[in-house]
Amino acid sequence: MSKLLYLDNAATTKTAPEVVEAMLPYFTEKFGNPSSVYSFAAANKEVINQQRDTIAEMIGAKTNEIYFTGGGSESDNWALKCTAEAYANKGNHIITTKIEHHAILHTAEYLEKRGFEITYLDVDEDGKVKLDDLKAAIRPTTILISVMFANNEIGTIQPIKEIGEIAHEHGILFHTDAVQAFGQLPINVDECHIDMLSASGHKFNGPKGIGIMYIRTGVKIRSFIHGGAQERKRRAGTENVPGIVGIGTAAKRAAANMEERTAKEREVRDYLIDRVLNEIPYCRLNGHRTDRLPNNANFSFQFVEGESLLIKLDMKGICASSGSACTSGSLDPSHVLLAIGLPHEIAHGSLRLTLNEEIEKEDIDYVVDNLKEIVAHLREMSPLYED
C-alpha cells in the first residue's frame, strides 16, 4: 500500500523522532539504575526529576506531586483502587460517569464487587456531565469523584472546573482521567481543583508503557505497586529511565507548540466535519460541536457497520477506528455512543477520525471522497437500507 493516512491518533501516536533521540542514550550508555550510589547511575535520578519538573509546570503542580507509572490504565487503577482503600473509613461511595474509559469503568466494577457503591452519571446528548445530576448524586459517604477531562471516542470536553469546584466544596477528592486531554488542552490542577490526574505517554507522541499520575500533596493514597523505594516509596519498580525521558520530552514538545498545533488541527477537523455532514446523507456528528478535542471527529453513518467501514478505509490506506471495537475482544457497541442516546444499530456504524498536526485539507479530501464511496457501497449491501 503506497498511501498511509494515519487518522487514529486517539488510539496512539507516533513517537516523535526527537523523543526517540532523547531516549536513546538511556538504553545503551546512561543505562544505570537511578537508585545506585555511583555517579554514573545516580545522575539519572536528576534526569528523572527534570522530567517531573517539566510535567509539573505544564499542569501547575509541584515537582514532587508527579509520579511515573506504566501507563494510563495503571494510573487510573491506582487512583480508584487506592483512594477507595485509603478513604474507606470515610465512606464507600464513588461517583463517575457512564462514558469513562474501561480503565475507569472496569476498575469501578471491580470495586463494586468489593463493597463500594458506584454512581455512574448519565451524560447529555453531547456527552457532557450534568452538574445538577452530579450534585444530586453526592452523599455523605462519597469519597471520590472521577470524571474524564475529555472523552476518547467522541472528544467531548467536560466542565472540569465546575466539577472540581463541586467536589472541593463538598470536601470530596477529584480525579480526572486526562489521558486524552494532556498535551492537547491547557490544564491547571489548582484552578480545576484536581486532586489526582492520569496521563499516558503514547497519546502525545511519547513512548508506550509509561504514564503519569499527579497526586496533590495531602492526598493520602498509598502504593498500588508495592516493593522498592522508588517514586518516593509510592510506586515500586526500577525506573523506566528511557521511558521517563521520553514522556518528559514529549510533554515539553506538546506544551511548546500546543496553541498553533491545536489551532491547525481544529481548522482541518472542522473542514472534515463540514464536508462529511454536507456530503454524506443519514450521518451525524457525535460529541459536542465545539467543546471537543481539537483533533477529534466522530460520525455515525446509518445502515453501515463499523468494522466493514474500517476495513474498506484500510484498503485505501486510511487508518481509523470505530466505536464497535469488534476486534478488541468485545462485540458490544460503544458504551459511550449508547450513553449519548444512540440506538444500537447506529452506534454500530460509527467512525472516529483523530488527526495530528501533519494532516492537511488535501488529506481530508482524499478521506471524504473515499468515505462517500465506501458508505454508499456498504449501504447497498445493507438489509437495513431501503433507498
Added chain:
Amino acid sequence: MSKLLYLDNAATTKTAPEVVEAMLPYFTEKFGNPSSVYSFAAANKEVINQQRDTIAEMIGAKTNEIYFTGGGSESDNWALKCTAEAYANKGNHIITTKIEHHAILHTAEYLEKRGFEITYLDVDEDGKVKLDDLKAAIRPTTILISVMFANNEIGTIQPIKEIGEIAHEHGILFHTDAVQAFGQLPINVDECHIDMLSASGHKFNGPKGIGIMYIRTGVKIRSFIHGGAQERKRRAGTENVPGIVGIGTAAKRAAANMEERTAKEREVRDYLIDRVLNEIPYCRLNGHRTDRLPNNANFSFQFVEGESLLIKLDMKGICASSGSACTSGSLDPSHVLLAIGLPHEIAHGSLRLTLNEEIEKEDIDYVVDNLKEIVAHLREMSPLYED
C-alpha cells in the same frame, strides 16, 4: 572519569544494541495500536505473539501462558495480590521467605494488613530455604508458596524443583520471582511445577519498564490492572510494543548464548572470589559457594561501611552496590544479609559485584587491587577496627 567498570548487572543491565535496534522501528514507523483493525497496526499483534513464543519456549510454557507487564514488581504484585483475591475462599495463608525482594515482601505485608496470614521462611547460612521448614509451614489454608528462583543480593539459587514438588503434592500454587534467574539459568516450568513466574526485561539486557508474567493454564487469577481487553483481558493498557519487542529480542539473545556466557562469567567470578578471599583479611563471601548466580559475588568486609566503600570504588570508575542501600531511601541493613545470620555491623559492610560477559580477569585485577587499598583506608578511619 576515563575508566568505567560496570559491576552492578544485578541492579540493571545495558540494553543490548541489537535489542535497541529491534525496538526502533516500533517507535516511529510501526507505532500502531495492536488492537486496531487496520493492517498497519494489526500486524503488531502478530509481532507481540512472536515475542510471547520466544519466551514461552525458553521456559517450556505455552504461548498463551505468557503475559507482558510493566516490570518485575508489577508481576510480583499481580501474582501475590490476585492469587490472594482469587483463592481467598480456599484459604488465607501464603508462604514465602525472609530473603525475597521487596516487591514480594512489601506486597506480602500489605496482604497481612488485609487479613492474610504470611509465613516468612528462614533460610540457612547460605541463603537456602530449608525444605523441612517449608513442609512444616504448610496448612490446610495455604493457597500460595512464593519463593524466588535466585536471590538478587547474595545470588543463592533455591531448590526450586523440590519446592515445586512439595507445592504440587499439596495442591498449592507455586510462584517464583525469577527476575534474577531468567536468562541466566535454564528454567522449565513443568519440571519445577511452577504455576506463576515473574521476570523483568532490564535484568537481561532488555529495556526497563517491561516485565513478564507466566501464568499456567488453569490458574484462575484475574487482572491486577483493569481496563481494556489487552493480554487476553488479563492485563489492561495499550501494549508497549517497542518494550515487548525489546524484551523478546533480549530473551532470544540470552537463551542463544546462555551456556558459553555463563561459563565465562562463572570463571571470572570465581577468580574474583578467590582473589578477594585470599588477599583481604576479615572478609567473607555471602551466599552459597557454588549454587549461586553465575555473575554474582557478594562480600562482607568487617569494620567497613558499605556506602563509603561504594563511593571510593566509584572514584576509581567501579560501579558496585552494597546491601546497605542507604541511598535508596532505606537505611536498614540488608534484610537478606541479616537473614543469613550476619550481625548488623557486618551486614553494613557488604559489597555486591555482579558481572557481565564483557568483564575480563584483567578488569577483576583492577577491581581487587583498588578494593584492597580502599578497604585498608576505610578501616584506618574506623573506630571499630583496632589493628
Added chain:
Amino acid sequence: MYSEKVMDHFEHPRNVGEIENASGVGTVGNAKCGDIMRIYLDIDENQIIRDVKFKTFGCGAAVATSSMATEMVKGKTIQEAMEVTNKAVMEALDGLPPVKVHCSLLAEEAIHAALWDYAEKHDIKIEGLEKPKSDIHEGEEAEEEEY
C-alpha cells in the same frame, strides 16, 4: 487478522443483492453483536437452488461468510445446502479469528431461515431443519475467559 480468502470475499463479495419474488427469504440477527443478514433463494421445481443473493449489515467476517456461503449453496439441492454448516464455511475461508466464529453462524442461520420460509410457502418438510430463531444466541465459543 483475516485470511486472504476472507479478505477476497469481503472485498469482492459474491451474490450481493436481492431476488424479486424469491422462493424463500430469511433474515436473522445476531444477538451477540447486533448484526443482521438476509438471504434470498430462488429454488426450482427439482429443489435445486438456482440462484441466491444476500444483504448483510455486519463485520468483515459476516460479509465474507455470507459471500462464501451463498457460493457454496448455489446450484445445490436443498439437502446438500443443509450440509453447508458454519464450520464448512469457515474452513472454506481458511478459518476465522476465535472472536469471529459467531459471525459465521449468521450465514448458516440465514440460509436455514430462507429454506424454512420456502418450506412453509410450499408446505413441505425439510429434514433436519428447525424453525429459525430471529436472534441467534450461541452456546460455546472460543471465549478467552477460560485461561
Added chain:
Amino acid sequence: MYSEKVMDHFEHPRNVGEIENASGVGTVGNAKCGDIMRIYLDIDENQIIRDVKFKTFGCGAAVATSSMATEMVKGKTIQEAMEVTNKAVMEALDGLPPVKVHCSLLAEEAIHAALWDYAEKHDIKIEGLEKPKSDIHEGEEAEEEEY
C-alpha cells in the same frame, strides 16, 4: 547526590585519627543506621580546642560531616564549639540529601559527648550541654512518608 564540598571532605577527610591522652573522647552511634563516630578533643587551659581528631564508621555524609565539624571546632572555645550545630555543618557543606540529614547529627552529638567527657573529667559544667545518649534517635527528619 552529594555536593562538591561533601565529596571533597569525603575524599580528603581532615583530622582523621586519634589523640593519645585526649582531654575528652566521645563515641556515639546512630540508632537509625548503625553507624558510629568517635571524636577526640585536646583542650588547653583556656578552654580552647587545640586539636581534634575523629574516627568514623559510616556513610559518605557521616565521614564528610565529621571532617567538616572537626574543622569548625578546631581553635575555638568550648562555648563557640557548642554553636557548631548539625545545621551549621550541613550549611558549610552546601547541604545534604534529605535522607542524610540524620548523619550530620552524629558529628554534633559526638562533639557534645567528647565535651561532656571533658567536663566530667574536669568537674565543670558547660552551659547548654546535656548528657549524651549513646544512641541518637531523632524526632523530625525529612521523611518522605508525608506526601
